[in-house]
Amino acid sequence: MTHTATPVLSIRNLTIDLPKGGDRPHAVSNLSLDIHEKEILCIVGESGSGKSITSFAAMGLLPKILKPSAGEILFEGRDVLKLSEAEHADLRGSRMGMIFQEPMSALNPCYTVGNQIEEVFEAHAQMSKAERRARTLALLKEVRLPDPERLYHAYPHQLSGGQRQRIVIAIALAMEPRLLIADEPTTALDVTTQAQILDMFKALKESRKAGILFVTHDFDVVAELADRVLVMQKGLVVEQGTAEQVLNNPSHPYTRMLIDAVPKRHGVKGNPDMSTPIALRVAGIEKTYSTARTMFKPARKVHAVKPTDFTVLEGQTLGIVGESGSGKTTLVRCLMGLVEPDEGSVWIGSSRLETTTAAGRRDFRKHIQIVFQDPYGALNPRRKIGDLLIEGAVNFGVPRSQAMEKARALLKIVRLEEDALDRYPAQFSGGQRQRISIARALMVEPKILIADEAVSALDVSVQKDVLKLLDDIRKAVGLTVIFITHDLRVAAEISDHILVMSKGEVVEYGTVDDVFGNPQHSYTRQLLAAMPGRGWEAPDMAAPGPADAAR
Amino acid sequence: MLKFVLTKIGMAALVALTVSFISFILLFMAGDPAIAIAGEGASGEVIAAIRSQYGFDRPLLVQYVDWLMRALSGDFGMSYYFKAPVSGMIAERLPVTMTIGFLGMSFALLLAIPMGVLAAAFPNTLIDRLALGIAVVGQAIPSFWFGLILIVVFSVNLGWVPASGTRQWTGYVLPMIVLGYYATPAIMRLTRAGMLEVLSADYIRTARAKGIKPRRVLFKHALRNAIIPVVSLAAVQLGFMFGGSVVVETIFALHGAGYLAWESISRNDLPTMQALILIFAMFYIAFTFLADVLNAWLDPRLRTV
Numbered sequence: 031m032t033h034t035a036t037p038v039l040s041i042r043n044l045t046i047d048l049p050k051g052g053d054r055p056h057a058v059s060n061l062s063l064d065i066h067e068k069e070i071l072c073i074v075g076e077s078g079s080g081k082s083i084t085s086f087a088a089m090g091l092l093p094k095i096l097k098p099s100a101g102e103i104l105f106e107g108r109d110v111l112k113l114s115e116a117e118h119a120d121l122r123g124s125r126m127g128m129i130f131q132e133p134m135s136a137l138n139p140c141y142t143v144g145n146q147i148e149e150v151f152e153a154h155a156q157m158s159k160a161e162r163r164a165r166t167l168a169l170l171k172e173v174r175l176p177d178p179e180r181l182y183h184a185y186p187h188q189l190s191g192g193q194r195q196r197i198v199i200a201i202a203l204a205m206e207p208r209l210l211i212a213d214e215p216t217t218a219l220d221v222t223t224q225a226q227i228l229d230m231f232k233a234l235k236e237s238r239k240a241g242i243l244f245v246t247h248d249f250d251v252v253a254e255l256a257d258r259v260l261v262m263q264k265g266l267v268v269e270q271g272t273a274e275q276v277l278n279n280p281s282h283p284y285t286r287m288l289i290d291a292v293p294k295r296h297g298v299k300g301n302p303d304m305s306t307p308i309a310l311r312v313a314g315i316e317k318t319y320s321t322a323r324t325m326f327k328p329a330r331k332v333h334a335v336k337p338t339d340f341t342v343l344e345g346q347t348l349g350i351v352g353e354s355g356s357g358k359t360t361l362v363r364c365l366m367g368l369v370e371p372d373e374g375s376v377w378i379g380s381s382r383l384e385t386t387t388a389a390g391r392r393d394f395r396k397h398i399q400i401v402f403q404d405p406y407g408a409l410n411p412r413r414k415i416g417d418l419l420i421e422g423a424v425n426f427g428v429p430r431s432q433a434m435e436k437a438r439a440l441l442k443i444v445r446l447e448e449d450a451l452d453r454y455p456a457q458f459s460g461g462q463r464q465r466i467s468i469a470r471a472l473m474v475e476p477k478i479l480i481a482d483e484a485v486s487a488l489d490v491s492v493q494k495d496v497l498k499l500l501d502d503i504r505k506a507v508g509l510t511v512i513f514i515t516h517d518l519r520v521a522a523e524i525s526d527h528i529l530v531m532s533k534g535e536v537v538e539y540g541t542v543d544d545v546f547g548n549p550q551h552s553y554t555r556q557l558l559a560a561m562p563g564r565g566w567e568a569p570d571m572a573a574p575g576p577a578d579a580a581r
Numbered sequence: 582m583l584k585f586v587l588t589k590i591g592m593a594a595l596v597a598l599t600v601s602f603i604s605f606i607l608l609f610m611a612g613d614p615a616i617a618i619a620g621e622g623a624s625g626e627v628i629a630a631i632r633s634q635y636g637f638d639r640p641l642l643v644q645y646v647d648w649l650m651r652a653l654s655g656d657f658g659m660s661y662y663f664k665a666p667v668s669g670m671i672a673e674r675l676p677v678t679m680t681i682g683f684l685g686m687s688f689a690l691l692l693a694i695p696m697g698v699l700a701a702a703f704p705n706t707l708i709d710r711l712a713l714g715i716a717v718v719g720q721a722i723p724s725f726w727f728g729l730i731l732i733v734v735f736s737v738n739l740g741w742v743p744a745s746g747t748r749q750w751t752g753y754v755l756p757m758i759v760l761g762y763y764a765t766p767a768i769m770r771l772t773r774a775g776m777l778e779v780l781s782a783d784y785i786r787t788a789r790a791k792g793i794k795p796r797r798v799l800f801k802h803a804l805r806n807a808i809i810p811v812v813s814l815a816a817v818q819l820g821f822m823f824g825g826s827v828v829v830e831t832i833f834a835l836h837g838a839g840y841l842a843w844e845s846i847s848r849n850d851l852p853t854m855q856a857l858i859l860i861f862a863m864f865y866i867a868f869t870f871l872a873d874v875l876n877a878w879l880d881p882r883l884r885t886v
Contacts, residue, residue: 091789115795123792130790135783140805140880150791185881201791 036107037064038208038241039088044101046083046092046265057083057096058265065209065241070231072244072252072273074288075262076489081245084262085211087111088243089128090118105209124154127202131214133195137186143170143197144182150204169200173230192223199230203238210234211243216251220353221516225560228254247490249292250519253277253563261285278569290571291494293523295561301541302346302526307379309344309510310398310478314374317360334360336534337374342478342527347504347511349525349542351518351557357534358514362482365512366400367391378477396426399471403483405463409455415441415466416451423473433473440469443506444499461492465499472503479504480512485520497524518561522546530554585877585884593870597863601652604858605645608851613637617849618661648855657856662848667856670841675860677747678837681756681829682822688761689768690815694808697772701780701807702799712773716766728759728832745834756833760826764818771814775807782806809876809883816872820865 046058058080065071073081086092088103090110102109105126110118122128130136137146144166151162163182170178173196186194195215202210212231216224232255235242244255252259256273261282269282280286317335335357342348352358363369365376367383370391376383378397384390399422402408409418419440420433428436438448444465455463464484471479481500485493501524504511515521521528521542528545530538530553537551549555608614615632616623632638636647651658657667692715700712735755736744742751779785780803788802789795826839838857845853877883 089790091786119789119792119794121792122790128790130783130787132783136787138784138788138802138806139882149788149793153792153794187882198787201787 035067037066038105039063039065039243040104041084041088042102042104044084044087044103045099046080046087047097047099049095054264056099056265058087060101061262061265061267062101063260063267063270065243067208067239067241068235069257070235070242070244070255071258071260072246072256073260073262074246074249074252076247076288076491078264079262080265081262082213085128085213085243085245088209089122089126089211090115091122091128120154123150123201123207124205125207126209126211127205127207129195129198129202129210129212129215131217133191133198133215133218136198137194139186141185142182143184143186143189147197147200147204150201154205165204166200169204170197172203173197173200174226175200190223192219192226195219195223195227196230199227203234206238206240208240209243210238210240211245213245214247215244217246217248221518221557222353222560224251225562228562231255248562249277249289249490249568250561250563250566253566255562261288277566280569286571288490289568291490292568293494293497293517293519295519295522295567296543296546299526299542301543302343304343306344306346308341308377309346309379310342310512311377312338312340312365312374313377314339315361315364315371315376316373317364317369317371333534335364335371338536340529340536340539342510342512344510345504345508346526347501347513347524349521349528350512350514350531351516351521351528352531353516353557355533356531358531359482360534361531362400362480362512362514365394365398365480367394367398395422395476396474397476398478398480399474399476400480400482401464401467401471401484403486405460405467405487408467409463409470411455413454414451415453415455415458418455418466419451419470419473422470426474436473437469440472441466443472443503444469459492461488461496464488464496468496468500468503472507472509476509478510478512480514482514483516484513486515486517493520500524518546518557530557582877582884586874589870589873593866597866600862600866601649601859602645604862605648605855606641608855608858609641612849614849614851617851652856652859658852660845660850660853662845662850662853667852670853671838671856671860674836674838674841677835678823678826678830678839681753681760681826681835681837682819684753684757685760685822685826686764686815686819688757689764689818692761693765693768694772694811697769697811698776698799698804700769700773701776704777709773712769716769719762720766724759724763724828725832727762728755728829731755731758732832747835752833752835756826756829756835759832760822760829764815764822767814767818768811771811772807775810776803779803779807805879809879812872812875812879813869816868817865820861820868823864824861 041061041063044058044061045056048055048057061084063071073084075081083092083096087098088105088110090113098111103111105121110121113121137143144163147166147169148162151157151165157165167178167182170181175181175193175196181189186197189197216227219227228251231242231244234240246252252273259271259273259276260267261269261276261284263284269276269280269285276285277289280289314337315335316337318331318333320331321329338361340348350358350361360369364371367385371385376385383394383397416434416437419437420430423433423436424430434451437451441448441450446462446465450458450466455466458466485496488496497520500511503509513521513524525542528540528542529536530545530551532553538545538549538554545554546558549558615628615635615637618635619628619631636644655668657671659665660667660670663670696712696715700709703709732744732755735741742754743749746752785798785802788798793802824839824842826837827843830837830840841853842857844850845857
């Protein structure tokens with residue numbers, strides 16, 4: 031691909047310093063890149079790689095403590111690092127637009143959507159009120175929002191995450207910018223919404239004359255969108271090239287490691303052994319949330335979980351897949367005894383668990399334990415790891431010293447050092463904390479372990495480690511695992527059976543190969559079709575790359 | 582929004598009714614009013630006579646309903662001590678208290694909110710330190726001491742304003758400053774904390790990415806979100822100023838409702854106390870209602886009931 035025109039954005043040898051005392055001197059060092067018109071450049075990397083900081087620097091939105099110390103960022107021929115704040119503000123929103131990761135909080139809750147879009151025109155153009163309004167309605171239509179007239183007067187909290195992200199995109203597009211920067215814009219969205227937003231980016235590339243800088247951690251998204259790819263690690267560019275090159279023929283060991291960590295799209299375990307006994311049976315579990323009618327509002331009923339039956343065989347893994355609002359979380363809470371189901375029963379082996387009394391539900395926790403999604407919020411920051419680990423066991427009557435012994439042994443199993451017992455959660459990384467959470471769950475020797483989006487917040491390489499650890503432990507101690515996830519790839523990688531939920535209902539159940547290879551329900555087919563990067567399968571990294579010889 | 586306001590009015594009315602009942606009952610629990618009226622060493626017959634004369638021998642609920650009905654028509658009975666209609670006394674005293682209350686709150690808001698915004702916009706600078714200093718001093722100085730200093734400096738030495746009385750409007754200046762300065766620190770610090778939090782919010786970054794100028798980001802996008810808790814706090818403080826301005830009224834010899842409350846409590850003047858408690862409570866309820874409505878106007882998420 032050759033470009034005759036000058037690039038829209040050209041970053042030359044950019045170095046951004048970190049405050050002194052950090053783990054490295056530069057957030058970004060010696061970075062160079064070009065983005066041309068009608069081109070999507072993806073920056074890929076794990077958390078802390080400097081990919082977001084690069085995009086913020088171009089927008090002039092860096093936090094005050096981060097200062098570019100060398101290099102230049104040329105936008106339309108001008109070095110934006112040399113602009114005053116007011117000059118940069120004139121470019122932002124008009125010549126360059128940005129879309130952020132978290133659509134739920136990216137809009138001001140106090141103003142209508144229409145007001146927040148029109149503000150861009152107020153800031154950058156001389157237009158009459160009627161003209162601003164007409165342009166805003168046209169934009170709402172362009173980002174494919176239904177009923178623009180109504181949405182114009184809506185407040186952000188009345189919209190879904192996907193709709194809010196479209197509003198943010200509309201804001202970024204309002205003045206037809208030449209550069210569009212998107213920082214993980216689909217990471218917080220469900221897979222079907224993500225597919226729609228990614229489609230929109232592809233259309234924009236053609237319809238607008240903008241260069242697009244797309245920051246992501248997800249190789250599937252890269253495969254779906256990118257013309258060119260730039261891989262970053264710890265502030266350095268380790269590899270740069272066309273999407274085709276980087277995805278299918280990565281040369282740098284770090285890129286190869288990242289791509290190798292992407293879970294495979296098909297089942298890897300083969301057909302599960304159906305002869306093992308049933309570990310967990312769920313019979314007709316049902317939960318309806320209702321608010322009673324009060325003086326001021328009518329009664330409301332939400333079927334969070336419609337009558338659900340399934341079984342999990344001993345020593346196997348059941349993957350439960352579904353989008354937000356599908357009822358996964360409520361189902362898990364019922365299984366954990368955190369929520370009392372309205373109907374139905376839970377059986378462990380041949381004994382039925384008491385669901386109606388608090389004491390009975392407490393009993394659940396000897397048998398079923400859970401690892402939660404957020405490794406940062408799940409551990410009390412003011413308690414030592416040792417205390418956190420033994421609490422559950424001591425609660426069920428194990429003597430303290432014996433529990434400590436056990437904690438020590440479990441830390442070894444989750445591959446952490448013994449001295450971790452005397453340290454606090456803040457001293458561990460996300461992946462390490464998730465290992466601690468796993469150890470904590472195993473302390474009471476549960477028969478069943480539930481992992482609720484347990485790897486969603488982790489970087490792909492760390493995710494791979496934790497998944498492998500879970501699977502090793504499952505094999506070693508004969509644990510039965512229920513793995514809740516929105517990520518179909520992860521589900522395929524770790525599960526024996528898959529259960530697909532939608533709107534509180536189980537719509538499909540089967541082995542991984544059946545569900546992924548021959549989906550029966552339209553919702554499952556829709557989910558699979560929405561997976562980004564379907565044309566690409568991560569290449570096998572066992573074969574030596576072409577550049578290894580040259581290295 | 583209309584439904585929200587109507588609901589809130591309904592709830593406020595219910596709260597007011599409950600408060601009136603509780604305040605009525607509480608005063609009876611504080612001691613037998615007949616004995617208090619009769620005075621020390623009165624004989625049993627005198628007390629019994631007073632009891633039936635004032636109607637204290639009727640069931641409590643009957644007395645309450647009777648009192649409430651008359652209170653609603655503006656009749657709070659006769660003061661035992663002043664031997665004058667309570668409503669007349671209150672009508673005379675309340676305007677003074679309301680004036681210094683509103684003036685004091687305006688002074689506090691006009692001082693505290695700009696200081697809080699500036700302190701948050703330039704954290705850890707000289708401006709921030711100065712605002713913090715003003716707040717700390719305000720929190721540390723007792724009102725009566727601060728009032729006395731102001732009198733010494735501005736009335737006695739400089740002779741700019743009178744030290745007491747309300748015959749001239751200038752008589753309100755010092756009470757306003759004393760009362761307002763007392764409320765300033767909490768409002769300033771809440772504004773600063775709210776602004777700091779809001780300024781790091783994602784939607785502020787979005788506003789900056791739109792190319793909105795810093796001042797507009799600060800006042801349009803940040804302040805409206807940060808001010809919401811301040812509104813609630815100011816409502817409570819204003820209620821407090823109405824009921825608790827006794828100290829200020831005493832220092833500046835203003836005959837306001839706060840001073841009247843203090844007099845009636847020390848003389849065990851039941852009808853006056855009941856009337857004032859009810860009126861102060863009604864102010865609290867009214868201010869809370871207004872704060873709720875104002876907040877709902879500021880933030881649409883609060884409009885659901």
